[in-house]
Amino acid sequence: MSPITFIFTGGTIDSCYDPEKCTPVPHQQSILPLFIEKRLHLAPDIDFKYIQLCAKDSRDLLDSDREELVQLLQEDPNERCIITHGTFTLFKTARFLQDRLPKLEKRIILTGAMVPIDGFYHSDGPFNLGYSLGISERVDNGIWVCIRGKCYPPSADVPLHG
Amino acid sequence: MSPITFIFTGGTIDSCYDPEKCTPVPHQQSILPLFIEKRLHLAPDIDFKYIQLCAKDSRDLLDSDREELVQLLQEDPNERCIITHGTFTLFKTARFLQDRLPKLEKRIILTGAMVPIDGFYHSDGPFNLGYSLGISERVDNGIWVCIRGKCYPPSADVPLHG
Amino acid sequence: MSPITFIFTGGTIDSCYDPEKCTPVPHQQSILPLFIEKRLHLAPDIDFKYIQLCAKDSRDLLDSDREELVQLLQEDPNERCIITHGTFTLFKTARFLQDRLPKLEKRIILTGAMVPIDGFYHSDGPFNLGYSLGISERVDNGIWVCIRGKCYPPSADVPLHG
Amino acid sequence: MSPITFIFTGGTIDSCYDPEKCTPVPHQQSILPLFIEKRLHLAPDIDFKYIQLCAKDSRDLLDSDREELVQLLQEDPNERCIITHGTFTLFKTARFLQDRLPKLEKRIILTGAMVPIDGFYHSDGPFNLGYSLGISERVDNGIWVCIRGKCYPPSADVPLHG
Numbered sequence: 061m062s063p064i065t066f067i068f069t070g071g072t073i074d075s076c077y078d079p080e081k082c083t084p085v086p087h088q089q090s091i092l093p094l095f096i097e098k099r100l101h102l103a104p105d106i107d108f109k110y111i112q113l114c115a116k117d118s119r120d121l122l123d124s125d126r127e128e129l130v131q132l133l134q135e136d137p138n139e140r141c142i143i144t145h146g147t148f149t150l151f152k153t154a155r156f157l158q159d160r161l162p163k164l165e166k167r168i169i170l171t172g173a174m175v176p177i178d179g180f181y182h183s184d185g186p187f188n189l190g191y192s193l194g195i196s197e198r199v200d201n202g203i204w205v206c207i208r209g210k211c212y213p214p215s216a217d218v219p220l221h222g
Numbered sequence: 223m224s225p226i227t228f229i230f231t232g233g234t235i236d237s238c239y240d241p242e243k244c245t246p247v248p249h250q251q252s253i254l255p256l257f258i259e260k261r262l263h264l265a266p267d268i269d270f271k272y273i274q275l276c277a278k279d280s281r282d283l284l285d286s287d288r289e290e291l292v293q294l295l296q297e298d299p300n301e302r303c304i305i306t307h308g309t310f311t312l313f314k315t316a317r318f319l320q321d322r323l324p325k326l327e328k329r330i331i332l333t334g335a336m337v338p339i340d341g342f343y344h345s346d347g348p349f350n351l352g353y354s355l356g357i358s359e360r361v362d363n364g365i366w367v368c369i370r371g372k373c374y375p376p377s378a379d380v381p382l383h384g
Numbered sequence: 385m386s387p388i389t390f391i392f393t394g395g396t397i398d399s400c401y402d403p404e405k406c407t408p409v410p411h412q413q414s415i416l417p418l419f420i421e422k423r424l425h426l427a428p429d430i431d432f433k434y435i436q437l438c439a440k441d442s443r444d445l446l447d448s449d450r451e452e453l454v455q456l457l458q459e460d461p462n463e464r465c466i467i468t469h470g471t472f473t474l475f476k477t478a479r480f481l482q483d484r485l486p487k488l489e490k491r492i493i494l495t496g497a498m499v500p501i502d503g504f505y506h507s508d509g510p511f512n513l514g515y516s517l518g519i520s521e522r523v524d525n526g527i528w529v530c531i532r533g534k535c536y537p538p539s540a541d542v543p544l545h546g
Numbered sequence: 547m548s549p550i551t552f553i554f555t556g557g558t559i560d561s562c563y564d565p566e567k568c569t570p571v572p573h574q575q576s577i578l579p580l581f582i583e584k585r586l587h588l589a590p591d592i593d594f595k596y597i598q599l600c601a602k603d604s605r606d607l608l609d610s611d612r613e614e615l616v617q618l619l620q621e622d623p624n625e626r627c628i629i630t631h632g633t634f635t636l637f638k639t640a641r642f643l644q645d646r647l648p649k650l651e652k653r654i655i656l657t658g659a660m661v662p663i664d665g666f667y668h669s670d671g672p673f674n675l676g677y678s679l680g681i682s683e684r685v686d687n688g689i690w691v692c693i694r695g696k697c698y699p700p701s702a703d704v705p706l707h708g
Contacts, residue, residue: 427695518692533586
């Protein structure tokens with residue numbers, strides 16, 4: 061299997077519940093590598109690379125963050141990349157990447173979750189990560205959003221909140 | 223999206239922990255429909271059909287159970303099917319289906335988990351279900367085993383225990 | 385064992401996470417009876433009675449709600465009562481009850497949690513309920529707040545949030 | 547609050563699920579200190595001391611282990627002790643301690659769980675620990691078994707399995 065790069069940007073999928081703020085806040089350092097390595101009983105020859113871009117609620121992502129993401133994707137040698145991201149601007153970032161990287165010969169998947177993985181029994185995150193990995197194997201080159209059990213082009217712009 | 227049939231056969235993925243027996247036992251009625259409908263925040267136009275074949279530890283599956291599975295797959299009109307199954311004989315059943323249905327024009331995915339979904343915080347089941355769904359969208363017709371983050375042909379016969 | 389009355393008022397302990405609001409909201413109908421009966425493996429002769437007073441974030445509790453609570457406590461025949469309540473005004477309600485029921489010959493315990501029981505792996509709620517039950521067996525008559533592993537008089541007024 | 551000694555002996559309460567053995571096995575090093583310190587939002591002045599005696603399924607406990615426990619209890623200066631223990635021989639160990647320490651001027655609580663704390667969403671362990679702590683504050687000196695929401699003398703010998 062070709063190596064896959066994970067890029068973490070924060071978002072609900074990579075948050076923990078803060079009892080003071082009564083809401084999830086992104087882990088400064090992603091818990092996803094530990095989750096992926098310890099909990100999924102993966103085959104030993106799977107080759108993942110992890111990059112932490114930032115740790116933000118996606119409503120706080122700046123276009124400068126998205127530019128950094130563009131750069132990372134241009135420089136990274138792997139043909140597949142899964143980006144974990146908050147749900148509020150998931151499609152916005154996807155369209156940004158589409159505009160800036162229209163001819164990139166890679167399969168780029170953006171995904172996230174409505175409920176955090178860490179500490180929540182009912183998270184959709186593990187399913188979404190699995191779905192994203194499955195899609196990443198055979199999807200056409202380009203930018204894709206994997207959420208809600210479907211693989212969308214950036215233009216779909218599905219409202220994920222209310 | 224074309225409709226997808228889920229067939230439940232039991233196995234760890236669909237078990238709950240029995241404190242008397244100190245081990246997971248399969249739910250007589252699958253918890254997966256509730257899990258899928260309530261926990262995954264799926265798109266409303268996803269169309270799943272659920273069939274309970276049996277509720278067994280896969281070491282207790284008989285070839286007569288596997289014959290019933292063959293029949294179900296022949297009769298079911300959907301082009302995609304995800305079968306949840308115990309890990310002990312996952313590849314054995316896959317080879318059985320391969321032998322009996324060598325030319326079936328469908329995408330059949332077998333999956334399972336090392337840790338139950340219901341009641342366990344660290345289950346690999348949600349990831350495996352997501353991965354299976356993702357693979358099912360673009361894989362070639364045939365029988366496939368989706369486990370450990372990989373999509374195997376039945377002949378791979380990977381030992382999942384010890 | 386003498387029968388015990390549980391009174392549910394809402395609060396984080398009896399909430400579920402709302403992915404739209406990104407915060408826990410109280411269950412309209414308490415999940416605590418199910419939690420208590422199914423998850424705790426209690427002795428068959430334990431006799432609990434359940435009353436739902438309201439289902440509110442404790443910052444939204446009105447003095448009229450607290451008056452209703454006073455009435456319930458006066459009318460209920462059981463000598464022991466455990467009240468589940470939000471953490472924001474836990475001590476405020478305790479002082480209210482103390483003022484209005486200074487001579488009640490009962491053991492009244494108020495408790496709550498920083499993290500919901502339902503859907504959260506890291507809830508302090510189950511521990512707090514167990515602690516409250518343990519304290520209720522031998523504590524003096526009066527109003528008590530059981531939280532953070534300690535049993536406080538209403539006057540302690542410990543700040544539970546930041 | 548007077549300091550409390552925890553003694554860990556293993557048992558289901560302090561186990562994790564082993565997907566190879568399909569059953570929980572005791573953690574070699576107890577997860578309870580981390581659970582207690584991180585998850586329970588305890589008051590900062592609570593003073594717990596932790597001792598690991600062994601890490602065994604209670605069916606494998608030897609009388610020599612129980613003798614070590616007797617010695618620990620005799621030497622430990624704290625007046626309160628909570629012992630976590632497997633459920634299969636919980637009352638047997640309680641009676642052993644009763645026989646060997648009939649006049650110890652301490653409050654000794656034995657507790658356990660039917661379902662492990664670590665990795666299980668439905669564990670009775672957190673409730674049992676809270677209950678044990680609550681009971682330990684006001685119970686008479688002696689040996690007590692706190693399980694199923696009740697505080698039993700060793701002679702009760704309640705069958706916890708089947």
